[in-house]
Amino acid sequence: MINIAILGFGTIGSGVAEVVEKNQAEIQKILGGETLHVKYILDIRDIPGAVKDIETIINDPDIKVVCETMGGKEPAYTYTHLALERGISVCSSNKELVDAHGVELSAIARSHHCSYLFEASVGGGIPLIRTIREACGHEKISKIAGILNGTCNYILTNMKDGKDFDSALKEAQEKGYAERNPAADVEGHDTARKIAILASLISGKKISYEQVDCEGITNVTAEDFVNADAYGMSIKLLGVYDAGADTVLVAPHLVPKDNALYNVNGVFNGVMLKGNMVNDLLFYGRGAGKLPTASAVVSDVIECIKNIGKNIDNGFADLEPGTINRAPEKNPEQKFRTLSW
Ligand SMILES: NC(=O)c1ccc[n+]([C@@H]2O[C@H](COP(=O)([O-])OP(=O)(O)OC[C@H]3O[C@@H](n4cnc5c(N)ncnc54)[C@H](OP(=O)(O)O)[C@@H]3O)[C@@H](O)[C@H]2O)c1
Incomplete structure (x- = not known):
């Protein structure tokens, strides 16, 4: 079983959980028989079972990938930074953060042998x-x-x-x-x-x-x-x-x-x-939209899982302004x- 966490359980974050649940069989097939499990949800709201501190997630050695579906620059930037520094890959739908800090976060991912992917940030569900x-x-x-x-x-x-x-x-x-x-x-x-x-x-x-x-x-x-x-x-x-x-x-x-x-x-x-x-x-x-955009996040999660311990070159890490x-x-x-x- 592979465990992931979702940061921000709004439209897209809850969609990620739904895609994982509904398409578990397809995901399992593509992951060579492993199941995907949402172990943590982090949200500012009081959601049953959700955590409110990022430390719980990044201190859990079971977590290899997190989905950042909070939006906005902060605390999304800080949480992404902390996760990547621990070698945890981050899959984001947050175009604002990618635009503002995508290069820096990609470089951090590379130096910590994990990945920062953001398929869902442009064109929602379109694999662009x-x-x-x-x-x-x-x-x-x-x-x-x-x-x-x-x-x-x-x-x-x-x-x-x-x-x-x-x-x-x-x-x-x-x-x-x-x-x-x-x-x-x-x-x-x-x-x-x-x-x-x-x-x-x-x-x-x-x-x-x-x-x-x-x-x-x-x-x-x-x-x-x-x-x-x-x-x-x-x-x-x-x-x-x-x-x-x-x-x-x-x-x-x-x-x-x-x-x-x-x-x-x-x-x-x-x-x-x-x-x-x-x-x-x-x-x-x-x-x-919820499921199309979440589908793109899950496609990134799968790519990260297939490359655990390695950095996926997202084309951003070396970009100069x-x-x-x-x-x-x-x-x-x-x-x-x-x-x-
Ligand atoms: N919706 C779409 O169709 C779509 C498509 C493509 C990309 N995106 C991008 O995906 C990201 C998420 O969008 P969304 O539509 O899912 O937004 P959303 O429904 O507002 O979800 C964001 C979630 O994160 C929570 N949150 C906000 N600040 C937080 C904090 N400090 N700590 C913990 N949780 C926090 C929010 O709680 P509160 O509600 O209490 O603030 C909410 O539950 C954005 O970057 C957006 O641009 C969205």
Whole structure:
């Protein structure tokens, strides 16, 4: 039996426990017959059986992997740091922490022969980071463009059907897709964090979300969709990394009907990637939500367990802070940029 701990038993943390329980047979098969067991849950709330101190977890020699699904910088940073220093691998869904401290934490993992993985931090359940790191590790990736925020995509999809921004946002909040304070989503910062992580992995230099040219969707109107439709286009919030221009940008884009991202609707995410050998790849799936995101965390847990005592190179440990170019100004006669692919 292999024991793990979950730090933060909210939406994603409780999802990890559910994935482990429901897919135990599949997990056992992939782990060569070993079962996976959630030995500890740490949460600030009073949850039956949960612990409140990290020491109990990191002092238990049975624990080889923890899932950090708390979110935010602190205490997630401190707890991750403490675990990695003890040689305990950490699997995180926390894009904020990966953006702010991912390089440092990855280096700590490497020097302590364990791993820091964060598949769930970008694209929820879509296996994007591992694919870029492994299956596409030998590719020269020239461009990536992604619908990386399901809340914004849900709002924009409803606006395409005639709703105004405020009522589309209200509906997203009622359905639990948008936070009560939706600023991080609708102003594009969540997308910026995610595209910055992908751009860092691909470019080999650390790009922080603060460096990303970022425009959200609050200025998009239902009328813009009518105008876009007249030209066979839709409007999508995209995070775009262009390796040739060395730019990283988040902005609403006109997307032509013949581009695959045109049909990525509702809460779904879609990411296109161009490699010099494989050419175009398209990833599509649920970029958020309890079980899809938890599934990505569990995939990291399994990879860590298969590599106990070793460091998995996550592509982050050696990154130096890098500069990028400012995105070119958009045509002043046009309200939106057009996706060029
Ligand atoms: N939800 C998604 O669809 C999704 C998708 C991809 C990535 N993520 C990322 O996954 C992370 C978790 O998201 P979530 O939606 O699961 O959040 P959540 O539901 O708020 O869960 C976080 C849990 O951690 C607990 N917590 C917070 N501070 C703590 C502390 N100091 N000590 C112990 N427990 C603490 C919270 O308790 P309280 O409720 O009392 O604060 C809550 O139970 C975030 O980084 C998020 O960006 C989420």
